[in-house]
Amino acid sequence: MKIKNVAMIGMGAIGTVYGSFLYKKYGSDFAVIAGEKRNIKLKSKGITLNNNTFYPLVLSPDKKDIKYDLIIFCVKNYQLDKAIDDVHNFIGENTIILTILNGITARDRILSAYPDNKVLYGLSTHMNAVRTPEGVFSTEYGEIQFGYGDNTVIAPEVQAVQELLNEAGIKNKVFPDMIRAMWKKFMLNVGVNQVTAITKASYEKVASVKTNLILYKEAMMEVLKVAQASGVDLREKDVEELMASITSRLSAKEKTSMLQDVEAKRKTEVDYFSGLVVEMGEKLSIPTPVNHVLYCLIKSIEELY
Secondary structure: OOOOOOEEOOOHHHHHHHHHHHHHHHHHHEEOEEEEEHHHHHHOOOOEEEEEOOOEEEEEOOOOOOEEEEEOOOOOOHHHHHHHHHHHHHHHEEEEEEEEEOOOOOOHHHHOOOOOOOEEEEEEEEEEEEOOOOOEEEEEEEEEEOOOOOOOOHHHHHHHHHHHHHHHOOOEOOEEEEEHHHHHHHHHHHHHHHHHHHHHHHHHHHHHHHHHHHHHHHHHHHHHHHHOOOOOOHHHHHHHHHHHHHHHHOOOOOOOOHHHHHHHHOOOOHHOOHHHHHHHHHHOOOOOOHHHHHHHHHHHHHHHO
């Protein structure tokens, strides 16, 4: 199996970084799918990463004469339903779909819309990227972790995606247990992203302020309890590992994506972070008071833009 063309939807920070790699390698065999307003802007102004602007093929959702071997979703969770509709004309019977959205629900939402296609779990980690009016700036391009829930035996389509990413120079890894990997990243997002969105703290300030660390850990502990009650293999040592990863970043001035959203007065993904934790906690009879407060505070911040 060989992937010959690839399309992406969602050209925020993550989409811009990985889209630049795919464009350099695949040229006109790489396309960006975008609705009317975004389509016009991308065609006229291009996409800029680290002051370098590139002009990929940009396609409107109503185009009907081309199918793609691989479609990558990089939108925000609250944009996913529309994105699922927008890619419809580009999906054939053999199209592979990869999502690298935050959270734990995107893959299942896409699969419910395209049950006959191969839909892979995915996430991006260790990326440092900042969106500005001038474009995206990134010093760390991170890694895509992806695959099915169980990759003990790597499926042909997973191997094909890995070959494409390798050829494009995108660092990647297929995890044996992607469910565990997704939930671990989710636990990190629920902790650090939400605390920074409220406190306006960079990574160094999360690491150096004791009360920030307390909130960070307590929010993650609630995720841990929900995950374990749901049969997910998360462990308390995962919490300690994520705590250590933050406390090691005492000089890191970078900001989480949710803090960047708040500072730019954009809608956040709080409904898919603490909102989901609270919802699942209620169904499982697990108290989630810290995430309830974080959810209310971030929703209030959004309302006060």
